[in-house]
Amino acid sequence: MxxxxxxxxxxxxxxxxxxxxxxxxxxxxxxxxxxxxxxxxxxxxxxxxxxxxxxxxxxxxxxxxxxxxxxxxxxxxxxxxxxxxxxxxxxxxxxxxxxxxxxxxxxxxxxxxxxxxxxxxxxxxxxxxxxxxxxxxxxxxxxxxxxxxxxxxxxxxxxxxxxxxxxxxxxxxxxxxxxxxxxxxxxxxxxxxxxxxxxxVTRPRTPGPYLRALRPHQWLKNLLVFMPMLAAHDLSAGTVAASLLAFLGFSLIASSVYVVNDLIDLDADRAHPRKRRRPFASGAVPIARGGALGLGLIAAGALAALALGPTFAAVMLGYLVATFAYSFVLKRRAIIDICVLAGLYTIRIIAGGAATGIELSVWLLAFSMFFFLSLAAVKRQAELIDTLRRGQEIARGRGYRVEDLPLVGAMSVAAGYVSVLVMALYVNAAEVVELYPHPAALWGICAVLLYWLSRTALITHRGEMHDDPVIFAARDRVSRICGLVILGFALVASGRLV
Incomplete structure (x- = not known):
């Protein structure tokens, strides 16, 4: 032998x-x-x-x-x-x-x-x-x-x-x-x-691909559950703990959806110049284990959700249903897919409010609705530009054709500017004076957002945008500087830097 x-x-x-x-x-x-x-x-x-x-x-x-x-x-x-x-x-x-x-x-x-x-x-x-x-x-x-x-x-x-x-x-x-x-x-x-x-032996056996399948970098989006706490200036221990648990639950549930979405999108991902490297599409993680991995993540996320009470659990269930509806059907429906993506961002803020018991501001919800509609349109615009560069006419697995590019680009710019307008109107609202000793500093946030959204639109138009604008912002040096400047203006407005 x-x-x-x-x-x-x-x-x-x-x-x-x-x-x-x-x-x-x-x-x-x-x-x-x-x-x-x-x-x-x-x-x-x-x-x-x-x-x-x-x-x-x-x-x-x-x-x-x-x-x-x-x-x-x-x-x-x-x-x-x-x-x-x-x-x-x-x-x-x-x-x-x-x-x-x-x-x-x-x-x-x-x-x-x-x-x-x-x-x-x-x-x-x-x-x-x-x-x-x-x-x-x-x-x-x-x-x-x-x-x-x-x-x-x-x-x-x-x-x-x-x-x-x-x-x-x-x-x-x-x-x-x-x-x-x-x-x-x-x-x-x-x-x-x-x-x-x-x-x-042709492939190493390491846990790295399994971790990448969870897309932990996408958990940045789940930081939105902290928005109600920050907007209400409530940093008590109970509120912070509830927000942290909500972040954990949302991250687990979101990762389960990413796993299922990757399994459904195998062909489309393999045809994409960057997505073909994803663990399931590349074969780094056996797709036979994908279903069990997704179910395990849902179970763990459900435990965290139930610990925060029925309201938060109901919001999480709504998120799960909406994301699966998006993965199986809605992502192939033009326009409605962008609206659903924007809603999935906003539901994270709603979840943060449900976890902490903080009543959400109409201003916050209005701003998030238009701001994330802009980012969702940017995501589709970037995919269409990739489609055009590959010499194709129809975006694979999506409901758009390359001739839709001007309209999708206009949607991203218009929605982004409307979100800045909502922010500007908020600065003049009566309740702002009660929350901020120096509310005029909030105008600086409006200016930075206007610049960042305009720059994002230009980068996307040039075909230099990552598949996900949130991930692009996290990796982009200018975007990080803009985030720090926005934080500075918020601290000044709250009186913590003056």
């Missing part, structure tokens, strides 16, 4: 002369698809793609599952619209296949995924002499796959490349077992089978 550990793009088989394995074992290399050739799983790929197209998919999938897993895969494959040219193929595995073919061996793709998907992938890659998948009645996995391979090629007459415990039964009958990114326990179990074994 032989055991090797190999790195990405290295030769799996240590024999010094080509062909590396064909001479010692067999001219047939059988390659699994999910988790092996592909850093993903087509069952989950098709499920989330189908859900993104029709939110009733889980019901139809459940009914299909009653007829067996192969039937489920057939139904999902027919309902989904997966672009096989964008899937996260493993370059290390492809390099091994190419080396085998260069040595004169034959390569066969045998997968539990549906036959139609397997054939589409094989046609795209052009690497396989044969392609076999599940046929809607028989699930080609584990013992069934082993029996199929033994009948077709003969026991001990093929090498098999796989990644999961289900492949142990196949490796038992193979001439050589090749594991791909397998955990240590699975490697040991494969070696214990008594067949020649090699291990291919």
């Amino acid at each position: 032989e055991s090797d550990t190999l790195s990405a793009h290295s030769r799996s088989f240590p024999d010094p002369a080509p062909p590396p394995v064909a001479a010692a074992v067999s001219p047939v290399l059988v390659v699994d698809l999910d988790g092996t050739l592909l850093a993903s799983d087509m069952l989950h790929e098709t499920f989330w793609s189908a859900v993104g197209r029709d939110w009733t998919t889980p019901v139809r999938a459940g009914l299909a599952l009653l007829r067996g897993k192969a039937a489920l895969k057939r139904v999902l494959a027919a309902s989904a619209a997966v672009d096989v040219t964008l899937l996260p193929y493993d370059p290390g595995v492809i390099a091994e296949i190419a080396a085998w073919r260069d040595g004169g061996g034959r390569v066969v793709l045998v997968t539990a995924s549906d036959q139609a998907l397997a054939e589409a992938i094989a046609a795209h890659l052009g690497l396989f002499d044969e392609t076999h998948g599940s046929d809607g009645a028989q699930n080609l996995k584990g013992p069934v796959k082993a029996a199929f391979l033994n009948a077709r090629f003969g026991a001990g007459c093929y090498a098999y490349m796989g990644d999961s415990a289900a492949d142990l039964e196949v490796w038992r009958h193979a001439a050589r077992a090749i594991t791909v990114n397998a955990p240590a326990d699975l490697r040991r179990r494969a070696e214990a089978l008594g067949v020649e074994t090699a291990h291919l």
Whole structure:
């Protein structure tokens, strides 16, 4: 028995002369698809793609599952619209296949995924002499796959490349077992089978991609839950503690939505020059774990929400429903998607008020409504400019065409300027005198906001805006300076700097 550990793009088989394995074992290399050739799983790929197209998919999938897993895969494959040219193929595995073919061996793709998907992938890659998948009645996995391979090629007459415990039964009958990114326990179990074994490692196992899947940088938006506390000048211990718990709950719930949204948007993200690096789209995090991750985050966020009382929990439920409605349907509806995005910002402020029991000012709600409508329009404008640069006419997964750019840009500028007008009217309101010893300093905030919004519109028009204007502001030096100047004016107005 032989055991090797190999790195990405290295030769799996240590024999010094080509062909590396064909001479010692067999001219047939059988390659699994999910988790092996592909850093993903087509069952989950098709499920989330189908859900993104029709939110009733889980019901139809459940009914299909009653007829067996192969039937489920057939139904999902027919309902989904997966672009096989964008899937996260493993370059290390492809390099091994190419080396085998260069040595004169034959390569066969045998997968539990549906036959139609397997054939589409094989046609795209052009690497396989044969392609076999599940046929809607028989699930080609584990013992069934082993029996199929033994009948077709003969026991001990093929090498098999796989990644999961289900492949142990196949490796038992193979001439050589090749594991791909397998955990240590699975490697040991494969070696214990008594067949020649090699291990291919192409991706590191680190928690980093899982953390990135939560998008912690997006938690900046959840700082809005502190706005009611700050606007009311209430910094008591109870209020601060309630706001901190609200921030935690909102961050957990928001991350669950980001996870689900990324799963639904896999194709669109993979076609995007920057979003294709997201953990699920790139294959850094298995999408099979995405659903469990999302549910866990929702459960943790719900506990935090319930601790703050029924009003806050109701607001959080409303946010969750609105975000899922946006992810599944509304983000593909022009204009309403921008309005919903703006509302999702504002609901964070409402949540802050619900958590602390502070009554929200009409001025604060009016300002936030127009200000965040402007930022939502900027987000869509940036996406449309990216679409135009890629030579496309329709924004993928959105309800806009490139000719809508002037209108969307005008919306962002108009809404932003109206928010500054609301702020200016607030400065002259009677209640301002009661809250601020030096209310005239608030005019400085109006001036800085007017400058920042105008500069943001110019940067977006030039195509230099990040996908999310909030993240852009956090990373942009000028925006950070503007934030500090606004804070300074607020402190002066409150009498804390004079």
